Amino acid sequence: MRRLFVLSVLSVGLLAIAQGAAQADPVPAGQGVLRVQAATTGAESSAVAGVQVGITTCAAGPVLTTLTTGPDGTATTTLAPGCYLAQFTSASGCEPKSSVSVKVDVVPDATQTAAFQVSCA
Structure with a gap:
């Protein structure tokens, strides 16, 4: 019975540690987040991995x-x-459909997004 109790306590502790590790690091006070997003154009747009900006x-x-x-x-990325x-720099087999740079x-304390629409061969 004690073993079961100890294993239960250890399991809960490990689960809490795993969940904490999976959460994103907090943004430092006064900093902001810049997110880039790349998706294909068309009726059914889909996310594009490997786009470098x-x-x-x-x-x-x-x-x-x-x-x-x-x-x-x-x-x-977190920035001041x-x-x-x-600036869109590369993506294997993909080209930007609109501007190659987004201002x-x-x-502070917010996320701003630079979205790129791409066409992939």
């Missing part, structure tokens, strides 16, 4: 980071508030 400030300059979309077609350009104003 470079992030620069609006004032130009070096690429601060490059994001690669995952299976859900999104990728995120300000004006940023999300995004990152604000």
